[in-house]
Amino acid sequence: MGQILAAYVRGLKEAVRDKATLFWTGSWPVIWLIIVTLTFVGDVPQEAVPYVRASMTVSMMVFALMLAGMSHLPAGIAWDRKNGLFAKLRSMPIKPYRDFIGRVFAVGTFALMAAAVVLLIGFALGARFTGSGVAIPQAIGFLLLTILASAGVGLIIGTLIRRPQGAVTTGVAIAVILAALSGVFAPVDLLPEPLQVFARVYPISSAQTSIVYLLVGSDAVGYDPLTSGQVALTIALSFALLLVGTLLYSKLGWRPD
Protein backbone atom coordinates (compact mmCIF):
# COMPACT_ATOMS: atom_id res chain seq x y z
CA MET A 1 0.00 0.00 0.00
CA GLY A 2 2.87 2.37 0.88
CA GLN A 3 4.44 1.83 -2.54
CA ILE A 4 1.16 2.53 -4.35
CA LEU A 5 0.65 5.65 -2.25
CA ALA A 6 4.21 6.80 -2.97
CA ALA A 7 3.66 6.47 -6.73
CA TYR A 8 0.28 8.18 -6.41
CA VAL A 9 1.58 11.20 -4.46
CA ARG A 10 4.55 11.62 -6.79
CA GLY A 11 2.35 11.37 -9.92
CA LEU A 12 -0.24 13.83 -8.63
CA LYS A 13 2.32 16.42 -7.50
CA GLU A 14 4.13 16.21 -10.82
CA ALA A 15 0.87 16.68 -12.75
CA VAL A 16 -0.33 19.74 -10.87
CA ARG A 17 3.11 21.39 -10.92
CA ASP A 18 3.94 20.86 -14.58
CA LYS A 19 2.78 23.84 -16.62
CA ALA A 20 2.55 21.92 -19.91
CA THR A 21 0.33 19.28 -18.32
CA LEU A 22 -1.84 21.93 -16.71
CA PHE A 23 -2.31 23.64 -20.05
CA TRP A 24 -3.03 20.59 -22.19
CA THR A 25 -5.25 18.78 -19.71
CA GLY A 26 -6.81 21.69 -17.85
CA SER A 27 -6.78 24.80 -19.98
CA TRP A 28 -7.15 23.40 -23.47
CA PRO A 29 -10.60 21.84 -22.91
CA VAL A 30 -11.64 25.04 -21.11
CA ILE A 31 -10.56 27.19 -24.07
CA TRP A 32 -12.48 24.90 -26.43
CA LEU A 33 -15.51 24.99 -24.17
CA ILE A 34 -15.53 28.79 -24.21
CA ILE A 35 -15.11 28.89 -28.01
CA VAL A 36 -17.80 26.31 -28.81
CA THR A 37 -20.38 27.54 -26.32
CA LEU A 38 -20.07 31.09 -27.59
CA THR A 39 -19.91 30.35 -31.31
CA PHE A 40 -21.83 27.16 -32.15
CA VAL A 41 -25.20 27.94 -30.60
CA GLY A 42 -26.32 30.55 -33.15
CA ASP A 43 -29.02 28.38 -34.80
CA VAL A 44 -30.21 26.78 -31.59
CA PRO A 45 -33.57 27.96 -30.15
CA GLN A 46 -32.96 30.27 -27.20
CA GLU A 47 -34.61 27.95 -24.65
CA ALA A 48 -32.38 25.03 -25.70
CA VAL A 49 -29.08 26.93 -25.47
CA PRO A 50 -28.37 26.11 -21.76
CA TYR A 51 -28.82 22.38 -22.49
CA VAL A 52 -26.60 22.51 -25.57
CA ARG A 53 -24.00 24.21 -23.39
CA ALA A 54 -24.43 21.49 -20.77
CA SER A 55 -23.90 18.84 -23.45
CA MET A 56 -20.76 20.64 -24.65
CA THR A 57 -19.53 20.89 -21.07
CA VAL A 58 -19.80 17.13 -20.69
CA SER A 59 -17.94 16.68 -23.99
CA MET A 60 -15.09 18.84 -22.80
CA MET A 61 -14.99 17.16 -19.39
CA VAL A 62 -14.59 13.83 -21.15
CA PHE A 63 -12.02 15.37 -23.49
CA ALA A 64 -10.00 16.53 -20.46
CA LEU A 65 -10.11 12.99 -19.06
CA MET A 66 -8.99 11.60 -22.42
CA LEU A 67 -6.05 13.99 -22.60
CA ALA A 68 -4.97 13.14 -19.06
CA GLY A 69 -5.12 9.41 -19.71
CA MET A 70 -3.92 9.26 -23.30
CA SER A 71 -1.32 12.02 -23.32
CA HIS A 72 -0.17 12.93 -19.81
CA LEU A 73 0.06 9.32 -18.59
CA PRO A 74 2.16 7.98 -21.52
CA ALA A 75 4.32 11.11 -21.52
CA GLY A 76 5.12 10.53 -17.84
CA ILE A 77 5.95 6.88 -18.52
CA ALA A 78 8.19 7.75 -21.48
CA TRP A 79 10.01 10.48 -19.53
CA ASP A 80 10.58 8.22 -16.54
CA ARG A 81 12.00 5.57 -18.82
CA LYS A 82 14.28 8.06 -20.60
CA ASN A 83 15.48 9.59 -17.33
CA GLY A 84 16.48 6.22 -15.91
CA LEU A 85 13.76 6.06 -13.26
CA PHE A 86 12.64 2.62 -14.41
CA ALA A 87 16.24 1.37 -14.27
CA LYS A 88 16.36 2.66 -10.71
CA LEU A 89 12.99 1.06 -9.86
CA ARG A 90 14.01 -2.28 -11.39
CA SER A 91 16.90 -2.37 -8.93
CA MET A 92 14.51 -1.85 -6.01
CA PRO A 93 12.09 -4.28 -4.34
CA ILE A 94 8.97 -2.91 -6.06
CA LYS A 95 6.62 -4.59 -8.50
CA PRO A 96 5.59 -2.73 -11.68
CA TYR A 97 1.87 -3.23 -10.96
CA ARG A 98 2.13 -1.18 -7.77
CA ASP A 99 3.73 1.67 -9.66
CA PHE A 100 1.03 1.29 -12.31
CA ILE A 101 -1.84 1.48 -9.80
CA GLY A 102 -0.33 4.60 -8.21
CA ARG A 103 0.15 6.23 -11.61
CA VAL A 104 -3.38 5.47 -12.80
CA PHE A 105 -4.93 6.76 -9.59
CA ALA A 106 -2.81 9.93 -9.79
CA VAL A 107 -3.86 10.52 -13.39
CA GLY A 108 -7.47 9.76 -12.46
CA THR A 109 -7.43 12.27 -9.62
CA PHE A 110 -5.79 14.90 -11.78
CA ALA A 111 -8.26 14.21 -14.59
CA LEU A 112 -11.21 14.59 -12.22
CA MET A 113 -9.78 17.89 -10.99
CA ALA A 114 -9.51 19.08 -14.60
CA ALA A 115 -13.07 17.87 -15.30
CA ALA A 116 -14.31 19.76 -12.22
CA VAL A 117 -12.73 22.98 -13.52
CA VAL A 118 -14.40 22.43 -16.90
CA LEU A 119 -17.73 21.84 -15.14
CA LEU A 120 -17.43 25.06 -13.15
CA ILE A 121 -16.60 27.02 -16.31
CA GLY A 122 -19.57 25.34 -18.01
CA PHE A 123 -21.86 26.53 -15.22
CA ALA A 124 -20.38 30.02 -15.50
CA LEU A 125 -21.13 30.00 -19.24
CA GLY A 126 -24.77 29.13 -18.62
CA ALA A 127 -24.88 25.33 -18.88
CA ARG A 128 -27.98 23.84 -17.30
CA PHE A 129 -28.29 20.20 -16.23
CA THR A 130 -31.57 18.43 -15.60
CA GLY A 131 -30.31 15.21 -14.04
CA SER A 132 -30.73 14.68 -10.31
CA GLY A 133 -30.93 11.95 -7.68
CA VAL A 134 -29.53 8.61 -8.82
CA ALA A 135 -28.54 10.06 -12.21
CA ILE A 136 -25.62 11.93 -10.63
CA PRO A 137 -23.75 8.92 -9.15
CA GLN A 138 -24.52 6.99 -12.34
CA ALA A 139 -22.96 9.81 -14.39
CA ILE A 140 -19.93 9.80 -12.08
CA GLY A 141 -19.65 6.06 -12.66
CA PHE A 142 -19.53 6.60 -16.43
CA LEU A 143 -16.97 9.38 -15.89
CA LEU A 144 -14.79 6.88 -14.02
CA LEU A 145 -15.17 4.41 -16.90
CA THR A 146 -13.79 7.02 -19.32
CA ILE A 147 -10.78 7.45 -17.02
CA LEU A 148 -10.15 3.69 -16.98
CA ALA A 149 -10.47 3.38 -20.76
CA SER A 150 -8.27 6.46 -21.37
CA ALA A 151 -5.67 5.18 -18.91
CA GLY A 152 -5.70 1.81 -20.70
CA VAL A 153 -4.98 3.51 -24.04
CA GLY A 154 -2.37 5.69 -22.29
CA LEU A 155 -0.58 2.66 -20.84
CA ILE A 156 -0.47 1.06 -24.29
CA ILE A 157 0.98 4.25 -25.84
CA GLY A 158 3.46 4.76 -22.99
CA THR A 159 4.68 1.19 -23.23
CA LEU A 160 5.03 1.03 -27.01
CA ILE A 161 6.23 4.58 -27.82
CA ARG A 162 9.59 4.95 -26.11
CA ARG A 163 10.34 8.63 -26.90
CA PRO A 164 8.60 11.18 -24.65
CA GLN A 165 7.77 13.63 -27.45
CA GLY A 166 6.44 10.79 -29.57
CA ALA A 167 4.27 9.59 -26.68
CA VAL A 168 2.79 13.08 -26.16
CA THR A 169 1.98 13.71 -29.82
CA THR A 170 0.65 10.19 -30.36
CA GLY A 171 -1.53 10.52 -27.26
CA VAL A 172 -2.96 13.90 -28.26
CA ALA A 173 -3.50 12.74 -31.85
CA ILE A 174 -5.30 9.56 -30.77
CA ALA A 175 -7.44 11.47 -28.25
CA VAL A 176 -8.46 14.14 -30.77
CA ILE A 177 -9.05 11.75 -33.68
CA LEU A 178 -11.03 9.23 -31.65
CA ALA A 179 -13.06 12.01 -30.04
CA ALA A 180 -13.89 13.52 -33.43
CA LEU A 181 -14.75 10.16 -35.03
CA SER A 182 -16.87 8.89 -32.18
CA GLY A 183 -19.09 11.88 -31.53
CA VAL A 184 -17.46 13.23 -28.38
CA PHE A 185 -17.47 16.69 -29.99
CA ALA A 186 -20.88 16.43 -31.70
CA PRO A 187 -24.19 14.56 -31.29
CA VAL A 188 -23.87 10.97 -32.45
CA ASP A 189 -26.87 11.21 -34.83
CA LEU A 190 -24.99 13.83 -36.86
CA LEU A 191 -22.23 11.32 -37.65
CA PRO A 192 -22.22 9.15 -40.81
CA GLU A 193 -23.78 5.71 -40.29
CA PRO A 194 -20.51 3.69 -39.89
CA LEU A 195 -19.22 6.19 -37.34
CA GLN A 196 -22.48 5.95 -35.39
CA VAL A 197 -21.75 2.23 -34.98
CA PHE A 198 -18.19 3.06 -33.90
CA ALA A 199 -19.52 5.62 -31.38
CA ARG A 200 -21.59 2.92 -29.70
CA VAL A 201 -18.66 0.51 -29.51
CA TYR A 202 -15.96 2.99 -28.50
CA PRO A 203 -16.43 2.97 -24.70
CA ILE A 204 -15.40 6.58 -24.10
CA SER A 205 -17.97 7.86 -26.58
CA SER A 206 -20.75 5.65 -25.25
CA ALA A 207 -19.89 6.62 -21.66
CA GLN A 208 -19.97 10.28 -22.60
CA THR A 209 -23.32 9.83 -24.37
CA SER A 210 -24.61 8.09 -21.25
CA ILE A 211 -23.56 11.04 -19.07
CA VAL A 212 -25.30 13.51 -21.39
CA TYR A 213 -28.39 11.27 -21.42
CA LEU A 214 -28.43 11.17 -17.61
CA LEU A 215 -27.64 14.82 -16.89
CA VAL A 216 -29.02 16.74 -19.87
CA GLY A 217 -31.78 14.53 -21.22
CA SER A 218 -32.62 12.05 -23.96
CA ASP A 219 -33.25 14.79 -26.55
CA ALA A 220 -29.55 15.67 -26.50
CA VAL A 221 -28.42 12.25 -27.77
CA GLY A 222 -29.30 10.19 -30.81
CA TYR A 223 -29.88 6.81 -29.15
CA ASP A 224 -30.57 5.24 -25.77
CA PRO A 225 -27.13 4.42 -24.31
CA LEU A 226 -28.57 3.00 -21.10
CA THR A 227 -29.90 -0.29 -22.43
CA SER A 228 -28.41 -3.15 -20.43
CA GLY A 229 -26.54 -4.48 -23.49
CA GLN A 230 -25.01 -1.10 -24.29
CA VAL A 231 -24.01 -0.44 -20.66
CA ALA A 232 -22.48 -3.91 -20.37
CA LEU A 233 -20.52 -3.32 -23.59
CA THR A 234 -19.25 0.05 -22.32
CA ILE A 235 -18.15 -1.41 -19.00
CA ALA A 236 -16.58 -4.51 -20.58
CA LEU A 237 -14.62 -2.58 -23.22
CA SER A 238 -13.42 0.06 -20.71
CA PHE A 239 -12.03 -2.66 -18.46
CA ALA A 240 -10.66 -4.55 -21.48
CA LEU A 241 -8.66 -1.50 -22.58
CA LEU A 242 -7.34 -1.07 -19.05
CA LEU A 243 -6.46 -4.76 -18.83
CA VAL A 244 -4.54 -4.74 -22.12
CA GLY A 245 -2.68 -1.58 -21.03
CA THR A 246 -1.89 -3.09 -17.63
CA LEU A 247 -0.57 -6.34 -19.07
CA LEU A 248 1.58 -4.55 -21.64
CA TYR A 249 2.95 -2.12 -19.07
CA SER A 250 3.66 -4.85 -16.52
CA LYS A 251 5.47 -6.98 -19.09
CA LEU A 252 7.25 -4.37 -21.19
CA GLY A 253 6.92 -0.95 -19.55
CA TRP A 254 10.01 -1.24 -17.35
CA ARG A 255 12.06 -3.16 -19.90
CA PRO A 256 15.44 -1.47 -20.41
CA ASP A 257 16.26 -0.16 -23.90
Added chain:
Amino acid sequence: MSAIRVADLVKTYGGRRVLDGVDLDIQEGEFYALMGPNGSGKTTLASIIASVRTQDSGVVVVHGKPPALARGLIGYVPQENFSSTELSGKENLTYFARLLGYSRRQAEQLTVEMLQKVGLYQDPGKRVGKYSGGMRKRLEVATAMFPGIRVLILDEPTTGLDPGARRSFFGMLQEKVDKNTTILLVTHIGSDAELASRVGLIDNGRIIAEGTPEELKRKYAVEDAITVETAAKTEGVVSVLKGFDVGGEVAELEAGYRVYSRNGDRVLADVVRTLDQAGHKVLRIEMGRPTLEDVFFRLTQKTLQEVTG
Protein backbone atom coordinates in the same frame (compact mmCIF):
# COMPACT_ATOMS: atom_id res chain seq x y z
CA MET B 1 33.27 -12.50 2.42
CA SER B 2 32.27 -11.73 -1.19
CA ALA B 3 29.71 -8.96 -1.58
CA ILE B 4 29.58 -9.33 -5.37
CA ARG B 5 30.67 -12.41 -7.26
CA VAL B 6 30.48 -12.67 -11.04
CA ALA B 7 31.59 -15.75 -12.97
CA ASP B 8 31.88 -16.22 -16.73
CA LEU B 9 29.23 -13.59 -17.45
CA VAL B 10 28.06 -13.23 -21.04
CA LYS B 11 25.63 -10.71 -22.51
CA THR B 12 24.93 -10.26 -26.20
CA TYR B 13 23.11 -7.42 -27.96
CA GLY B 14 22.20 -7.86 -31.62
CA GLY B 15 24.88 -10.47 -32.16
CA ARG B 16 27.62 -8.42 -30.41
CA ARG B 17 29.10 -9.80 -27.20
CA VAL B 18 28.95 -6.83 -24.86
CA LEU B 19 30.19 -8.94 -21.96
CA ASP B 20 32.48 -11.77 -22.91
CA GLY B 21 33.09 -14.06 -19.95
CA VAL B 22 33.56 -11.56 -17.12
CA ASP B 23 34.81 -12.76 -13.73
CA LEU B 24 34.73 -10.45 -10.74
CA ASP B 25 34.99 -10.85 -6.99
CA ILE B 26 34.41 -7.81 -4.78
CA GLN B 27 34.76 -8.19 -1.05
CA GLU B 28 32.41 -6.73 1.55
CA GLY B 29 33.40 -3.17 2.44
CA GLU B 30 35.60 -2.81 -0.63
CA PHE B 31 35.60 0.29 -2.87
CA TYR B 32 35.98 -1.11 -6.38
CA ALA B 33 36.20 0.99 -9.52
CA LEU B 34 35.33 -0.47 -12.89
CA MET B 35 37.08 1.69 -15.47
CA GLY B 36 36.71 1.59 -19.22
CA PRO B 37 35.62 3.60 -22.23
CA ASN B 38 32.06 3.93 -23.52
CA GLY B 39 30.89 0.70 -25.10
CA SER B 40 33.32 -1.42 -23.08
CA GLY B 41 30.45 -3.16 -21.26
CA LYS B 42 30.87 -1.57 -17.84
CA THR B 43 27.34 -0.12 -17.62
CA THR B 44 25.84 -3.41 -18.79
CA LEU B 45 27.85 -5.28 -16.14
CA ALA B 46 26.75 -2.85 -13.41
CA SER B 47 23.12 -3.01 -14.48
CA ILE B 48 23.14 -6.83 -14.41
CA ILE B 49 24.60 -6.79 -10.88
CA ALA B 50 21.88 -4.26 -9.94
CA SER B 51 19.22 -6.62 -11.37
CA VAL B 52 18.13 -4.08 -13.97
CA ARG B 53 19.09 -6.44 -16.79
CA THR B 54 19.58 -10.17 -17.03
CA GLN B 55 22.57 -12.03 -18.40
CA ASP B 56 22.59 -14.56 -21.24
CA SER B 57 24.81 -16.91 -19.23
CA GLY B 58 27.11 -16.93 -16.25
CA VAL B 59 26.59 -16.39 -12.55
CA VAL B 60 26.00 -13.20 -10.57
CA VAL B 61 25.63 -13.31 -6.80
CA VAL B 62 25.14 -10.39 -4.41
CA HIS B 63 25.64 -11.29 -0.76
CA GLY B 64 25.03 -14.91 -1.61
CA LYS B 65 21.80 -14.33 -3.57
CA PRO B 66 20.90 -13.75 -7.22
CA PRO B 67 20.51 -9.96 -7.77
CA ALA B 68 16.73 -10.17 -8.15
CA LEU B 69 16.50 -11.58 -4.62
CA ALA B 70 18.99 -9.10 -3.19
CA ARG B 71 17.20 -5.93 -4.32
CA GLY B 72 16.71 -4.71 -0.75
CA LEU B 73 20.50 -4.73 -0.27
CA ILE B 74 21.39 -2.91 -3.48
CA GLY B 75 21.48 0.86 -3.93
CA TYR B 76 21.81 1.61 -7.64
CA VAL B 77 22.36 5.04 -9.14
CA PRO B 78 22.09 4.95 -12.94
CA GLN B 79 23.91 7.39 -15.20
CA GLU B 80 20.80 9.43 -15.99
CA ASN B 81 19.26 12.05 -13.69
CA PHE B 82 16.21 10.12 -12.56
CA SER B 83 14.97 12.40 -9.76
CA SER B 84 11.80 14.36 -10.52
CA THR B 85 12.44 18.03 -11.30
CA GLU B 86 8.89 18.92 -10.24
CA LEU B 87 9.42 17.60 -6.70
CA SER B 88 11.66 18.95 -3.95
CA GLY B 89 14.70 17.06 -2.71
CA LYS B 90 12.74 16.04 0.37
CA GLU B 91 9.76 14.82 -1.67
CA ASN B 92 12.01 12.81 -3.98
CA LEU B 93 13.72 11.08 -1.08
CA THR B 94 10.43 10.43 0.69
CA TYR B 95 9.14 8.76 -2.49
CA PHE B 96 12.10 6.36 -2.60
CA ALA B 97 11.94 5.70 1.16
CA ARG B 98 8.25 4.78 0.83
CA LEU B 99 9.07 2.45 -2.09
CA LEU B 100 11.58 0.72 0.17
CA GLY B 101 8.78 0.01 2.62
CA TYR B 102 9.28 2.68 5.27
CA SER B 103 6.15 4.14 6.87
CA ARG B 104 5.34 7.77 6.15
CA ARG B 105 6.72 8.85 9.53
CA GLN B 106 9.90 6.79 9.21
CA ALA B 107 10.36 8.02 5.65
CA GLU B 108 10.12 11.66 6.66
CA GLN B 109 12.58 11.16 9.53
CA LEU B 110 15.04 9.31 7.32
CA THR B 111 14.69 11.88 4.57
CA VAL B 112 15.79 14.66 6.91
CA GLU B 113 18.80 12.58 7.99
CA MET B 114 19.75 11.77 4.41
CA LEU B 115 19.44 15.38 3.28
CA GLN B 116 21.70 16.42 6.14
CA LYS B 117 24.21 13.72 5.22
CA VAL B 118 24.47 14.87 1.62
CA GLY B 119 24.50 18.55 2.56
CA LEU B 120 21.13 19.44 1.03
CA TYR B 121 19.14 20.20 4.14
CA GLN B 122 19.45 24.00 3.95
CA ASP B 123 16.50 24.25 1.60
CA PRO B 124 14.62 20.94 1.69
CA GLY B 125 11.59 22.38 -0.12
CA LYS B 126 13.55 23.63 -3.13
CA ARG B 127 12.48 21.91 -6.35
CA VAL B 128 15.09 19.66 -7.94
CA GLY B 129 14.61 21.55 -11.22
CA LYS B 130 16.44 24.42 -9.52
CA TYR B 131 19.33 22.28 -8.23
CA SER B 132 22.82 22.44 -9.73
CA GLY B 133 24.16 19.27 -11.38
CA GLY B 134 26.23 18.46 -8.30
CA MET B 135 23.31 18.89 -5.89
CA ARG B 136 21.13 16.69 -8.04
CA LYS B 137 23.72 13.94 -8.20
CA ARG B 138 24.21 14.04 -4.42
CA LEU B 139 20.44 13.74 -3.97
CA GLU B 140 20.33 10.76 -6.32
CA VAL B 141 23.19 9.08 -4.52
CA ALA B 142 21.25 9.62 -1.28
CA THR B 143 18.40 7.52 -2.74
CA ALA B 144 20.82 4.60 -2.70
CA MET B 145 22.04 5.11 0.85
CA PHE B 146 19.06 4.17 2.98
CA PRO B 147 19.73 1.93 5.98
CA GLY B 148 19.94 -1.72 5.03
CA ILE B 149 21.64 -1.04 1.72
CA ARG B 150 24.97 -2.88 1.71
CA VAL B 151 26.05 -2.58 -1.91
CA LEU B 152 26.23 0.77 -3.67
CA ILE B 153 26.47 0.70 -7.47
CA LEU B 154 27.21 4.09 -9.00
CA ASP B 155 27.32 4.56 -12.76
CA GLU B 156 29.41 7.57 -13.86
CA PRO B 157 28.35 9.60 -10.84
CA THR B 158 30.85 12.45 -11.21
CA THR B 159 30.02 13.48 -14.77
CA GLY B 160 29.32 17.21 -14.71
CA LEU B 161 30.45 17.76 -11.10
CA ASP B 162 32.74 20.70 -10.32
CA PRO B 163 35.91 19.95 -8.31
CA GLY B 164 34.34 21.02 -4.99
CA ALA B 165 31.24 18.87 -5.51
CA ARG B 166 33.45 15.97 -6.60
CA ARG B 167 35.54 16.24 -3.42
CA SER B 168 32.51 16.26 -1.14
CA PHE B 169 31.00 13.41 -3.14
CA PHE B 170 34.03 11.17 -2.59
CA GLY B 171 34.12 12.20 1.07
CA MET B 172 30.56 10.90 1.31
CA LEU B 173 31.54 7.60 -0.33
CA GLN B 174 34.48 7.17 2.03
CA GLU B 175 32.09 7.43 4.99
CA LYS B 176 30.03 4.59 3.52
CA VAL B 177 33.13 2.46 2.99
CA ASP B 178 34.13 3.11 6.61
CA LYS B 179 30.77 1.62 7.60
CA ASN B 180 31.50 -1.55 5.60
CA THR B 181 29.30 -0.71 2.61
CA THR B 182 30.60 -2.18 -0.64
CA ILE B 183 30.94 0.31 -3.49
CA LEU B 184 31.11 -0.46 -7.19
CA LEU B 185 31.99 2.73 -9.05
CA VAL B 186 31.63 2.66 -12.83
CA THR B 187 33.72 5.35 -14.51
CA HIS B 188 35.80 6.35 -17.49
CA ILE B 189 37.68 8.96 -15.44
CA GLY B 190 41.08 7.79 -14.23
CA SER B 191 41.30 10.26 -11.35
CA ASP B 192 37.99 8.90 -9.95
CA ALA B 193 39.21 5.32 -10.18
CA GLU B 194 42.45 6.27 -8.39
CA LEU B 195 40.40 6.81 -5.20
CA ALA B 196 39.19 3.21 -5.13
CA SER B 197 40.90 0.46 -3.16
CA ARG B 198 40.87 -1.80 -6.24
CA VAL B 199 40.36 -1.15 -9.93
CA GLY B 200 39.23 -3.37 -12.78
CA LEU B 201 39.98 -2.21 -16.31
CA ILE B 202 37.37 -3.33 -18.82
CA ASP B 203 37.60 -3.26 -22.59
CA ASN B 204 35.50 -5.05 -25.22
CA GLY B 205 33.50 -6.85 -22.56
CA ARG B 206 36.51 -8.32 -20.74
CA ILE B 207 38.35 -7.39 -17.57
CA ILE B 208 41.86 -6.86 -18.93
CA ALA B 209 43.63 -5.96 -15.69
CA GLU B 210 42.81 -5.76 -12.01
CA GLY B 211 44.59 -4.57 -8.88
CA THR B 212 45.09 -1.60 -6.59
CA PRO B 213 45.81 1.65 -8.47
CA GLU B 214 49.44 1.47 -7.36
CA GLU B 215 49.84 -2.17 -8.42
CA LEU B 216 48.43 -1.43 -11.85
CA LYS B 217 50.66 1.56 -12.36
CA ARG B 218 53.74 -0.34 -11.15
CA LYS B 219 52.99 -3.23 -13.43
CA TYR B 220 51.82 -1.55 -16.62
CA ALA B 221 52.94 2.07 -16.62
CA VAL B 222 56.35 2.46 -15.13
CA GLU B 223 57.26 5.30 -17.46
CA ASP B 224 56.69 9.00 -16.99
CA ALA B 225 54.00 10.52 -19.20
CA ILE B 226 55.10 13.56 -21.22
CA THR B 227 52.26 15.62 -22.63
CA VAL B 228 53.14 18.05 -25.39
CA GLU B 229 50.93 20.67 -26.99
CA THR B 230 52.24 22.27 -30.19
CA ALA B 231 50.94 25.16 -32.28
CA ALA B 232 49.80 22.69 -34.94
CA LYS B 233 49.15 18.96 -34.84
CA THR B 234 51.11 17.49 -37.73
CA GLU B 235 52.76 14.29 -38.87
CA GLY B 236 56.09 16.04 -38.35
CA VAL B 237 55.40 16.48 -34.63
CA VAL B 238 54.37 12.83 -34.33
CA SER B 239 57.52 11.66 -36.05
CA VAL B 240 59.72 13.72 -33.71
CA LEU B 241 57.89 12.52 -30.61
CA LYS B 242 58.11 8.85 -31.65
CA GLY B 243 61.82 9.03 -31.01
CA PHE B 244 61.21 9.84 -27.35
CA ASP B 245 58.66 7.16 -26.55
CA VAL B 246 59.84 3.86 -25.07
CA GLY B 247 57.75 1.88 -27.51
CA GLY B 248 57.89 4.32 -30.41
CA GLU B 249 54.17 5.05 -30.05
CA VAL B 250 52.50 8.47 -29.77
CA ALA B 251 49.03 8.87 -28.22
CA GLU B 252 47.01 11.65 -29.75
CA LEU B 253 45.00 13.64 -27.22
CA GLU B 254 42.26 16.19 -27.76
CA ALA B 255 44.91 18.93 -27.56
CA GLY B 256 48.40 17.60 -28.21
CA TYR B 257 50.18 14.28 -27.81
CA ARG B 258 51.51 12.01 -25.10
CA VAL B 259 54.66 9.89 -25.05
CA TYR B 260 56.14 7.72 -22.30
CA SER B 261 59.74 7.84 -21.15
CA ARG B 262 61.70 6.00 -18.43
CA ASN B 263 63.62 9.14 -17.56
CA GLY B 264 61.23 11.96 -18.21
CA ASP B 265 63.16 14.51 -16.16
CA ARG B 266 66.12 14.27 -18.46
CA VAL B 267 64.42 14.13 -21.86
CA LEU B 268 61.96 16.97 -21.25
CA ALA B 269 64.39 19.67 -22.42
CA ASP B 270 65.46 17.47 -25.37
CA VAL B 271 61.86 17.16 -26.55
CA VAL B 272 61.40 20.94 -26.59
CA ARG B 273 64.73 21.50 -28.32
CA THR B 274 64.20 18.85 -31.01
CA LEU B 275 60.69 20.06 -31.80
CA ASP B 276 61.95 23.64 -31.93
CA GLN B 277 64.78 22.73 -34.30
CA ALA B 278 62.28 20.93 -36.56
CA GLY B 279 60.19 24.11 -36.68
CA HIS B 280 57.33 23.02 -34.39
CA LYS B 281 56.40 25.60 -31.79
CA VAL B 282 55.78 24.06 -28.35
CA LEU B 283 52.92 25.77 -26.49
CA ARG B 284 52.94 23.56 -23.41
CA ILE B 285 54.86 20.59 -22.12
CA GLU B 286 54.42 18.76 -18.87
CA MET B 287 55.52 15.55 -17.25
CA GLY B 288 53.36 13.54 -14.92
CA ARG B 289 53.57 10.37 -12.94
CA PRO B 290 51.73 7.53 -14.64
CA THR B 291 47.96 7.48 -14.14
CA LEU B 292 45.36 4.77 -14.60
CA GLU B 293 44.56 6.30 -17.97
CA ASP B 294 48.17 5.63 -18.92
CA VAL B 295 47.75 2.05 -17.75
CA PHE B 296 44.68 1.71 -19.94
CA PHE B 297 46.61 3.13 -22.90
CA ARG B 298 49.50 0.76 -22.29
CA LEU B 299 47.17 -2.22 -22.32
CA THR B 300 44.95 -1.27 -25.25
CA GLN B 301 46.90 1.35 -27.23
CA LYS B 302 43.75 3.46 -26.90
CA THR B 303 43.17 6.52 -24.75
CA LEU B 304 39.93 6.63 -22.76
CA GLN B 305 39.05 9.95 -24.38
CA GLU B 306 39.68 8.60 -27.86
CA VAL B 307 37.32 5.69 -27.37
CA THR B 308 34.84 7.66 -25.30
CA GLY B 309 34.77 10.77 -27.40
